[in-house]
Every structure is written in C-alpha cells, then in structure tokens.
Amino acid sequence: MRSLLKLFLVSSELIVLLFIWANFRVLAVSSGYVSDDINAMPKVKVGIVPGTIRYLASGNPNLYFSYRINAAVKLYRSRKVSHLLISGDNGRKGYNEPLDMKNALMEQGIPESDITLDYAGFDTYDSMIRAKEVFGQEKYVVISQEFQNERAVYIARRFGIEAYGFNAQDVKQYGGLRTKVRETLARVKAFVEVQLGVKPTFLGEKVLID
DSSP, X not given: OHHXXXXXXXXXXXXXXXXXXXXXXXXXXXXXXXXXXXXXXOOOSEEEEEOOOSBOTTSSBOXXXXXXXXXXXXXXXXXXXXXXXXXXXXXXXXXXXXXXXXXXXXXXXOOGGGEEEETBOOSHHHXXXXXXXTTOOXXXXXXXXXXXXXXXXHHXXXXXXXXEEEEOOOOTTSOTHHHHHHHHHHHHHHHHHHHHTOOOSOOOSOOOOO
C-alpha cells in the first residue's frame, strides 16, 4: 500500500508539472504573434478560420461563430489577407462547419472564389498541419478567439510555419470556468501531440490555393 501511495503521489506530481509546463510553452511560443490589433497583422495570402457550429443546441446563434466571421471579414476588407481557408469538421451527416461559415462569409460579401473549404480540420492541430501539408501555406493568419489562436500559433510555429493570430471578439457568457478548464486540457493535448509529431487524422491530395 505504501508503495502504491508513493507511486500515486509521484504520478500526480508529474501530471501537474505537465499541465503547468504545457500551458507555459503554448503561451511563451505564441507570445508576440497574437493580437486583436489589425495593424499588428502582416499582409499574407491566406487567413485560416477554424470552424465552429452556427447555432447552439438551444437554437440560438453561436457567438463564437458570429465573432469569427466578423473578424475574418474585417481582415479581408483591410486587405491583410486575400483568401480565406475555412477549416472545420464535416465528419458526420448534417454537420458541416466549413459550409456554414462559407455561407456566412458570402452573406457579408466575400466572393466565393476567395474562399476554400477544408472539410477535414477535425481539430486545431489537424487544421494547422493540413494548411501546410495539403494547402501549401507556409505563412498565414489564424482568425479565432484569443485562446484558440494561442494554441494554433504554438502548433504552427513548432512545425516551422510563420503563423499569426488575429483575435476575434471573445465570448464571456459561455461556460466561464468550464471553458478555461477545457482550454487548459486542450493546450496539454496540443503540447503532447507536437512533441510526438502526431500525424493529422487525414491528409489526402494537395489542393492549390490560387
């Protein structure tokens, strides 16, 4: 019993250290590359918009979705980017994040020719790697809320991609503590995946963005 207790305590300490170090590294690597100031963004070809659902289970609009669309339109109209890559989940019937975001962007006047959809961006890690490996982008701006941008930029830069994050308006009324805990776990997951060099769920043929 004493040996088991000692093993449990040592394992617990290591897990806590992993959480602390992973979160520190994500913030340290992304620091200086993530901003809500549009003037701090470089002029690049592609802006990546991570997908999310348009409506909540309640039927109400998802503000994460709305604010990302607003930020993407702002960046596009400022001519900081000339093309938008929507990377999201279309893994099951009737659920199509990229198409919903494309439709919302077109409603705001973004030409269809300036939008490309990545249907296999199942999570942030996959989206960042696929942007390089499938869509050939070595430099891009990620357009999302700050917490996701920090993680996305960390992942991209650890794989040699010159990534920046343009922060969409945050959503304070959703989740609070639960959202923070979930993001802490997501950073640990991203850190471990980077260290292990995990391959995206799906790659496939290359797609040229003109």
